[in-house]
Amino acid sequence: MQQSPTQFYTWQNYRCAYELHQPINSISEGIPLLLIHPIGVGLSRQFWQRFCGEWYSKGHRNSIYNPDLLGCGESDMPSVAYTPKDWAEQLHYFLQSVVQKPVIVVVQGALLPVAIELVQKELNLIAGLILAGPPAWPVITKKSAVWQQKLIWNILASPFGNAFYRYARSPRFLRSFSIRQLFGSEDAVDAEWLNTLVAGAENTTSRYAVFSFLAGFWRQNYAKNLTYIKQPTLVIVGETASSISEEGKQETPDERLTDYLACLPQGRGIKLPGRNVLPYESTGEFVKAIAPFIAEFS
Structure with missing residues (x-):
């Protein structure tokens, strides 16, 4: 896959980056996809590069x-606390001003609250959703205390947090964390993954998006909000899916899938080999699993 040039738009006086991928030497067909990358040390839209390459290598032609x-990759990085509503407002503007056509939203992991907030804001431009490795059900349905969120944020926003981030962006830490929490296979934590994270974390201002995530500003009870999602929704869970939070450690992948599908009005689900970063760890299986769902909208 050829590298797509970075493009920019302005939202609330911030410069925000994106890529538009299209099939090489052919015309785009079918409904476009809008990808929402995860938040973490060094993570950005680069998380999806392997998926995009695999998508087009299989002959799919969706844009x-x-x-x-905001706070990640090549977008501006203001030193503020970010909430799912902030990122949803950014993407809502992006949909209305740049994309300007219905899409299928593909969201990774614990950024699900951003997709939920986005669906609440946009009625016409979201045709369906794909939830890749969504959080454990006890996590996505439990609100953390506001005082606790603020306390963690204040600690992380201090010089201590700056020192912690410099440690957390080291290849040794990133490899250890990825093996313990993200990947089902240690061998899948490859040089491409680690090099991408190290490069993404080079600018230490990227720590504010990560700290906002660690502070738990996304930790709300979204059970009722999920029942309001009327669009067809595909939930994909890893066969060895796990939870970083204590609340979800006893949950099995089957239980997670069952709970989500019981709540989503038009939900359907599937399990795939892998753990928590399926679009990266199990790229081929992930592309094969979502292709029929996306084709239904063409």
């Missing part, structure tokens, strides 16, 4: 919009 959320 893919791959934005950097």
Whole structure:
């Protein structure tokens, strides 16, 4: 896959980056995809590069919009606390001003609250959703205390947090964390993954998006909000899916899938080999699993 040039738009006086991927030497067909990358040390829209390459190598011709959320990648990085509503407002503007056509939203992991907030804001431009490795059900349905969120944020926003981030962006830490929490296979934590994270974390201002995530500003009870999602929704869970949070550690992948599908009005689900970063770890299986769902909208 050829590298797509970075493009920019302005939202609330911030410069925000994105890529528009299209099939090489052919015309785009079918409904476009809008990708929402995860938040973490060094993570940005680059998380999706392997998926985009695999998508087109299999002959699919949908356009893919791959934005950097504010605070990540090549987007501006204000030193503020970010909430899912902030990122949803950014993507809502992106949909209305740049994309300007219905899409299928593909969201990775614990950025699900951003997709939920986005669906609440946009009625016409979201045709369906794909939830890749969504959080454990006890996590997505439990609100953390506001005082606790603020306390963690204040600690992380201090010089201590700056020192912690410099440690957390080291290849040794990133490899250890990825093996313990993200990948089902240690061998899948490859040089491409680690090099991408190290490069993405080079600018230490990227720590504010990560700290906002660690502070738990996304930790709300979204059970009722999920029942309001009327669009067809595909939930994909890893066969060895796990939870970083204590609340979800006892949950099995089957239980997670069952709970989500019981709540989503038009939900359907599937399990795939892998753990928590399926579009990266199990790219081929992930592309094969979502292709029929996306084809239904063409």
